[in-house]
Amino acid sequence: MFRRNRMTITLFIPCFIDALFPRAGISMVEILERLGHSVVCPEAIACCGQPPFNSGYWEEARTIAGPVLEKLADAEAVVIGSGSCGAMLKNFYPELFANTPQAELAKKVSARTWEFSDFLVSKLGVTDLGAKFPHKVTFHDGCHGLRELGIKAAPRALLGKVRGLEFVELMEESCCGFGGTFSAKFPMISTAMGEVKCAAAAETGADYIISNDSSCLMHIQGLLSRQGSPIKTIHLAEVLNQQ
Amino acid sequence: MSEREKILGRIREALKVKAPRPGSHGDPLVQAAAEPPVSHARDWLPSVGASVEEQFAMFARNAADLKAEFQLFAGRDELRAALVSLCAAEKWRRIASHGGELTDFACQAIGLPVTLTDRGYDVQAMEKCDAGITECDALIAQTGGVVVNSRGAGGRALSVLPPHHVVIARREQLVADLPAAFARLQSKYAPDFPSMISFITGPSRTGDIERILVLGAHGPKKLTILCL
Amino acid sequence: MSSFVSQFKTLAGEKTRDLRHRQVIRTALRSYEVVRDKRKAAFQSWEFARQAAAETKWEAVNHLDTHLEALVAKLEARGTKVHWASTGAQACAIIAQILRDQKAHSIIKSKAMTSEEIHLNHALEQEGFTVVESDLGEFIVQLRHEPPYHIVFPSMHLTRGEIQDLFQKELGDAPSDSPEELTMVARRVMRQKYLTADVGFTGANFAIAETGMISITENEGNARLTAALPKTMITLLGIEKILPRFADLALFLPMLATAGAGQPMTCYNTMYSGPRQPGECDGPEAWHVVLLDNRRTELLADAEQRDALHCIRCGACLNVCPIFRNVGGHTYGTTYSGPVGSVITPHLRGLQDWKHLSNASSLCGACTEACPVKIDLHHHLLQNRRNASVSEPAFFERLAYKLFSIVANEPKFWSLAKKLGWLTQPLQKAVKGSALDPAKAWTKTRDLPPMPKESFKDWWRNRK
Numbered sequence A: 001m002f003r004r005n006r007m008t009i010t011l012f013i014p015c016f017i018d019a020l021f022p023r024a025g026i027s028m029v030e031i032l033e034r035l036g037h038s039v040v041c042p043e044a045i046a047c048c049g050q051p052p053f054n055s056g057y058w059e060e061a062r063t064i065a066g067p068v069l070e071k072l073a074d075a076e077a078v079v080i081g082s083g084s085c086g087a088m089l090k091n092f093y094p095e096l097f098a099n100t101p102q103a104e105l106a107k108k109v110s111a112r113t114w115e116f117s118d119f120l121v122s123k124l125g126v127t128d129l130g131a132k133f134p135h136k137v138t139f140h141d142g143c144h145g146l147r148e149l150g151i152k153a154a155p156r157a158l159l160g161k162v163r164g165l166e167f168v169e170l171m172e173e174s175c176c177g178f179g180g181t182f183s184a185k186f187p188m189i190s191t192a193m194g195e196v197k198c199a200a201a202a203e204t205g206a207d208y209i210i211s212n213d214s215s216c217l218m219h220i221q222g223l224l225s226r227q228g229s230p231i232k233t234i235h236l237a238e239v240l241n242q243q
Numbered sequence B: 001m002s003e004r005e006k007i008l009g010r011i012r013e014a015l016k017v018k019a020p021r022p023g024s025h026g027d028p029l030v031q032a033a034a035e036p037p038v039s040h041a042r043d044w045l046p047s048v049g050a051s052v053e054e055q056f057a058m059f060a061r062n063a064a065d066l067k068a069e070f071q072l073f074a075g076r077d078e079l080r081a082a083l084v085s086l087c088a089a090e091k092w093r094r095i096a097s098h099g100g101e102l103t104d105f106a107c108q109a110i111g112l113p114v115t116l117t118d119r120g121y122d123v124q125a126m127e128k129c130d131a132g133i134t135e136c137d138a139l140i141a142q143t144g145g146v147v148v149n150s151r152g153a154g155g156r157a158l159s160v161l162p163p164h165h166v167v168i169a170r171r172e173q174l175v176a177d178l179p180a181a182f183a184r185l186q187s188k189y190a191p192d193f194p195s196m197i198s199f200i201t202g203p204s205r206t207g208d209i210e211r212i213l214v215l216g217a218h219g220p221k222k223l224t225i226l227c228l
Numbered sequence C: 001m002s003s004f005v006s007q008f009k010t011l012a013g014e015k016t017r018d019l020r021h022r023q024v025i026r027t028a029l030r031s032y033e034v035v036r037d038k039r040k041a042a043f044q045s046w047e048f049a050r051q052a053a054a055e056t057k058w059e060a061v062n063h064l065d066t067h068l069e070a071l072v073a074k075l076e077a078r079g080t081k082v083h084w085a086s087t088g089a090q091a092c093a094i095i096a097q098i099l100r101d102q103k104a105h106s107i108i109k110s111k112a113m114t115s116e117e118i119h120l121n122h123a124l125e126q127e128g129f130t131v132v133e134s135d136l137g138e139f140i141v142q143l144r145h146e147p148p149y150h151i152v153f154p155s156m157h158l159t160r161g162e163i164q165d166l167f168q169k170e171l172g173d174a175p176s177d178s179p180e181e182l183t184m185v186a187r188r189v190m191r192q193k194y195l196t197a198d199v200g201f202t203g204a205n206f207a208i209a210e211t212g213m214i215s216i217t218e219n220e221g222n223a224r225l226t227a228a229l230p231k232t233m234i235t236l237l238g239i240e241k242i243l244p245r246f247a248d249l250a251l252f253l254p255m256l257a258t259a260g261a262g263q264p265m266t267c268y269n270t271m272y273s274g275p276r277q278p279g280e281c282d283g284p285e286a287w288h289v290v291l292l293d294n295r296r297t298e299l300l301a302d303a304e305q306r307d308a309l310h311c312i313r314c315g316a317c318l319n320v321c322p323i324f325r326n327v328g329g330h331t332y333g334t335t336y337s338g339p340v341g342s343v344i345t346p347h348l349r350g351l352q353d354w355k356h357l358s359n360a361s362s363l364c365g366a367c368t369e370a371c372p373v374k375i376d377l378h379h380h381l382l383q384n385r386r387n388a389s390v391s392e393p394a395f396f397e398r399l400a401y402k403l404f405s406i407v408a409n410e411p412k413f414w415s416l417a418k419k420l421g422w423l424t425q426p427l428q429k430a431v432k433g434s435a436l437d438p439a440k441a442w443t444k445t446r447d448l449p450p451m452p453k454e455s456f457k458d459w460w461r462n463r464k
């Protein structure tokens, strides 16, 4: 495993990873540390402010995001294990804070923010993490990671190096239907979209659906377990951390 | 105030606030380029071979994809023979056409009664014709389509009303791509354009029933392009 | 809740459970996706083409006044009569007056979404005129007394069997359920109507300022016939359809065909610059062009979303939209459905009544990626949400976010919330999915993930 210039990486832990999927966060810490970097994690950050932002309550979103920006002001690199929160910091903070005193800070933080898989591949230049995961898997691209951040190749490059892993692409590239508050405001549409996704995953014959976004996986897993499907979901970082 | 003035007034009022340019993500007024954005369309559209042979080959391929018939002839005798056999194979009894150097030749070769459109015509009579025979402005290699107009191709109906449209063209009418076709039309007609110019790309079609392709929805079921 | 949103939710509930509908739409769009990708790949650079198309439309829309004046001057110079309508009602009245002046009875129409927008057929039928839709898909939905399901594929929700039954019932002619034979039935029915209609009515895809032309795109030839045979022709044109130059079509025509239907070019792309001219042997003696505002200028006034007027109505954003695919076109209750409809309807018909369409999106961005003129569709949905909550905040929703922001900003509260969540987990399981469950919206169809005792932050703190 190669060592690069030692960086101090600020890990941004989204609220749902913190509360529901700690294994994903722990895996990121362990991977980054194994690569020889030091990891910090500002405890006072709970959420990026996306729920109120997406619902149109930009002022309330700023009350959450403003303090987040201050806490990240001096970070060398901010790494997030979710394309969705990553897009919030990278793309939407500059828009949310345009014409406010924090506009410049928002741009600065945006420029230093990375989605986890993209950070590993594009910034650190690592693809082989020595992981082993002897299963048939498929990958779900979270829409924000895919379209806001343009991340498609990085997770595939990383998975390509995992020993024992058999990769099958999904036939259709479509949204899983989570969409944050959308999933509760329009549950019937959200559920139908998720069912389409689950059916596509079942077609591949995969044992696991991997994603770089835990929020999508929460939705997909919720449907799968209600359906009694044997397919399991797992965050990319957890797969990459299996030695 | 007239509606015209009211609408234009609302537009002018609205345009007082500048909109961001596309792709500039919130930064208004990225400088516009000096030339029209489409000036380089040729570089982005599907590529077309440089030589005339390649372009004819491409035209033939595209026309076949569209389910149009295309034939290239070495001389008038070949064209005449093709017309005669087409007429026999399709069992035409009556055709419609317009006056023109190529169409006159074609009508003579076919030798059936002709409804000519030039000095006005009876629509019901044209509707009963088995084929409409026209000249054209251009063949476009890039698309496999042809361009006709209301002045040089016998009016507006002739190329769509009969169930079979036959285009008689000359080799020089082939253009490489769409930008060339528009440039040719502009230089040939501007500012006095025919009242209708139509780019015809394959025979009439529809996919309105289960997105399944059916030819001859309202216009011709068949399109034959014969080129000298 | 406005009646529009409750209707939307009811219909969405029905359609999303309708597995047959899901299958029909999926099958119909799968072939589209394959050909579209193939045609896009044939472009040397689809992305540069998109950027140029976006810039061209930007130029057109941001100088709309001068382009419109140029267009109209050119049209009038060749004998076309131009009318201006601020509202849909005015446009309907102008058209009805033209028909009365012509002593017309029957009108043959080619496809025009603008006429759906102003409910023209209804207005004309009220006045006793007979209106026949000639586009096959439009003809089918007209027979069913239904609005088009999709702006480009009006009858894509119907199977051949349903269309056969419809033709049998309404026309007494349906030899089989083969698409070929059914199309030929429509062809036969329509032929005589063309020959006898007094007036031909068309929509428009582009209007060329430089040369004073209206460009109409179609596959069937019905618009060609509509513009050829009747003595009078009427064209309804949304004012945003402008393109500056004739040569712009060299890019826009193939892009429209590729994005909309995966074709290299649509079968007929026809530019009209006047009624029948001296020396021409046919075509209408009179041509009326009706320019329609109908609150497009409202959208124009919103500089942030002005690019929504770039729309060339290709339908690509509908085709890729997972919401559209699951709820279907009729559920929207709007003329323009899918992402573009959700963006513009609040501007055209009122933000508070139609904001739910902007909320009914997962913001996946597939629409923006598909749009050939690069309209920032899913971000406009976000902006509509913002505008709606600023002008009329929902009390409880705002309160919830205010409380949420307090919790999120105070680590102690956040820890407490996680603890509470963990402690109430067994309770939650007991009421799962029932009326008592506060998370019912989620748990009715989905399980909640088990909440671990130790959160990430707990782990992090313990490890230090």
Ligand code: SF4
Pocket: C310, C311, C312, C313, C314, C315, C316, C317, C318, C340, C367, C370, C371, C372, C373, C374, C375, C377
């Ligand atoms: S918004 Fe874009 S993709 Fe949607 S119909 Fe309009 S042009 Fe097509």
